[in-house]
Amino acid sequence: MKRFSMLLAGLMLALLTSTSAVAAIEVHSFDNVDQEEAFQELTATLRCPKCQNNTIADSDAPLARDMRQKVYDMLQQGKDKEDVVDYMVARYGNFVTYEPPVMLSTIILWLGPLFFIVGGFTVLVLRSRRNNEPQAAANDDLDEAEAKRLKAMLAEMEQDNVENKNDKVEK
Template sequence: MKKFLMILFATLAFCSVAQAAIEVYDFDNQQQEKQFQELSNTLRCPKCQNNTIADSNAGLAQDLRQKVYVMTKEGKSKAQIVDYMVARYGNFVTYNPPFNWSTAILWIGPGFVLVFGFTVIVLRSRKAKKVTPDSTWDEDKEAKLNELLNKKQHGEDE
């Protein structure tokens, strides 16, 4: 009997945890549900950096999902909901921010870094070629090397 009660208690404990993670949203039609799913997978959680509000379990993401749900139920369009989120949280909430002065670095920055890096690499490689000493081996160098080796073998010090 004791074993049965322990199994029952463990089962109920795990069921309650699993039940708490499920959010159920009721929609009037299929179009609203589709819009909600698209927006939930398109809008970024401001707290979680690179998670959508659908993927994040942060409190802010839950609030944003709820707001998207309410606005969808009110009949707001996708553009109106995105505009509301951008007005409230900035362009960061969209994965594809518009090109303007405040986001120009996001669009131009990677190209600039690539061009700058490539230029530095080319200039340094050209400079390295110019600085390399003449690598020709002549008889004077061979004689000097043999002399040093002979001194080393006979234990002579300079």
């Protein structure tokens, strides 16, 4: 009996302390089918600013819930899709649309990495050319005395190599 009461107490404690996931289901009633289709389309095409890559239809964030409610309210007021999108862009910025308009800021974002790649490649080419030019110029600028001295040193080195080979052959 004692075991049964302990088991019952443990079960009651587990039930009292456990939390169950309660998902809120949003139910909206529309005046006509066109409003419902517009709501479905808008919630599937507007991006949640908090979730970054989810639509407001897919997101469970409180901000997305508020945005869905605002879309519903605006459609109930008779606003069309463009009005709703314009409101959301004015409120949250161009980020809420998956296809932002072409503006100077978006062009910079798309072309910026390309400019860095081209600029880096240009710097590499210029530096490699600059490093090769002084060596070539130094070889061309030898005067006659230096040329004779260089030939003498090369001949001496060649002679030492021949003597070393002969020593190795004799051993």
